[in-house]
Amino acid sequence: EAKTILVTGVGMTKGLALARLFYAAGHNVIGADFEPAFLPTCSGRVSRSLTSFHKLSKPDGSREKQAKYTQELLNIVRKENVDIWVSCSGVASALEDGQAKEMIELVTACKCVQFDVPTTKRLHEKHSFIEYTKSLALPVPETHTVTSKAAALQVLDDAAGTGRKYIMKYIGTDDAVRGDMTLLPLSSPARTKAHISRLDVSEDRPWILQQYVRGPEFCTHSLVVKGEVKAFVACPSSELLMHYEALPSDGALSMSMLRFTQEYAAAGGNAFTGHLSFDFLVEMDDAERALRDPSANVRLYPIECNPRTHTAVCLFNDTPEMVDAYLTLLSPKAASISSSPSPTGTNSTTATPNGLAPLPIFPNPPTKKYYWLGHDLVTFVLLLLLSLASLSPDGPSFREVFESVATFGEHVLWWKDGTWEVWDPWPAWWLYHVYWVVQFAGALGGLVGEVLGLGRGGKWSRVNVSTTKMF
Structure with a gap:
């Protein structure tokens, strides 16, 4: 018997992949995701696997936005007679999805994978x-929670002479520091102190120092x-x-x-x-x-x-x-x-x-x-060619460029793109020709970002094509 399945997060690879699986099995699939107020940017909305698509308001941590988000999901569940909600949330909305799950299962017969x-x-x-x-009673690496810079320095000082190294991580979500994998302590106490001093550590913003394990x-x-x-x-x-x-x-x-x-x-x-x-x-x-x-x-x-x-x-x-x-x-x-x-x-x-x-x-x-075509085209081909064309002494050699382009060719020929499907091609087209065009336009900031409902832009250094995030 066909069921009605609500999949949220269909603009990301993970949500789209699950929506396609349910569709192929003969179920009625409803999609939903966040979008700017006046722009249909979500690539999943054009997937043939969806019976219908619903735009969601993005929660921002406030009680009002959370209530609105939960009510929108509840309205979809009731309108579409949803049997199962499969949550494919991003890191920023996981808690909000937990709150929505509690309400939906309390007042409807819908079951939630959340x-x-x-x-x-x-x-x-x-x-x-x-x-x-x-x-x-499961194994864990040595981990210390610290709420001040002094506490972090004390942990590292206590480990002096042991040969142990640590990585310092913010316990929540902060894209600005998530890529910092500096091994501590550094070569001198002064360098270690200088590194720690640049971090925002407090009672309201705790961090952890976690044992570094040498291995994959x-x-x-x-x-x-x-x-x-x-x-x-x-x-x-x-x-x-x-x-x-x-x-x-x-x-x-x-x-x-x-x-x-x-x-x-x-x-x-x-x-x-x-x-x-x-x-x-x-x-x-x-x-x-x-x-x-x-x-x-x-x-x-x-x-x-x-x-x-x-x-x-x-x-x-x-x-x-x-x-x-x-x-x-x-x-x-x-x-x-x-x-x-x-x-x-x-x-x-x-x-x-x-x-x-x-x-x-x-x-x-x-x-x-x-793999993802957009990511590999930039990292394996375009960036290498631009660096080679700059004639910089620190740039790649012709051999390195050739090997990188060959890797890209191998992926295109023998690997599978995470978004593209022959029977469902439009989400991949929409991702690169609509979604990312709008995102980069919004990243320019100023009036453009305000008009597009994307804010005033900001610094970014990396793009994750699969999760549609800029860091």
Whole structure:
């Protein structure tokens, strides 16, 4: 029986990918996302996977805007008779979606794939996530919460002579500092103090000092329904993640991260439903051992949790079983899917090694590798060619330019663009010819930004094409 599914965040790759999956499975898909007042910029609005699209007002942290946002979602749920709301929120609206979920489930029969406010807040904020993880007897890196520059310097002074390094992170969301991965302490106390002095640290703006682990970083995406992991994927990570490749589902790294996620989900109980993503660091020796021994139990260092949909969900694009995983939310109990694909691609209901739950759905093999044409065209081709043309002595060599262009060609020929679909081409066209044109025009600031409803512009240095964000 076809259900009516509301997917918010369809302007981002993750929301669009899920909308297409539900559409392909024969369901009625309603899309919604934020847009400026007078401009239809959201690329997802032109997807053929949507029956209708609704514009949402963006909350700004005020009670009035939050109430308006919740009411708009509630109106959509009632008007469209929505069975399931799949929230694909960005980092800035995760808490607001938690509030909306509580209201929608209180006054309607609609079920929401979204954590409640206390859970979202606990997992989103770095210090409370680490403390909660410790309370579950799961491993964590050494982490110190600091509310003053003096406290930060004291932690670093206490670590002097131990050889330990730390990364200092703001516990909330601040695009201006999120890319700062400076290893502390620096080469001298004076340099360390100068670095800390530039940061805005206070009781109202706490930070954490977190142990630096020398080794590769990985990220995961999972769908959790009533405390059970229904779908899971792990992949290599980076600071600005614009290329996605799934780890082998039956490998030691993936299975260790799955066990961690299952224990986390089980601890949340029957009310624990939403998208759950973790960032892990693994020591180099452990990572190399995991490659040699698929049965190895890898020591993980969780450094961050994102209680929302991860762009890595695009790795499920060729996995229609993913839809069945969402529909278990409508069952009285989160019953296991009868034909859950095993890591090797065969159907299985075998329990995972820790015995917590049946195997979740993994991306069906062979899993495509994902890139975004706009990002790669700029980073692998245009920037290199411009630097070469400048004749700067610090510029790239002809060989480096050739290798970079060859990498771009490989991606175009053999990888999959995260937005483009042959049967649904308009969102990709709209993304580059409407959305980003408007965003860059707004970034110019002044009158242009005001007229477009995008504010007065501001400094930015990076663009994430998949999440449509400028940093």
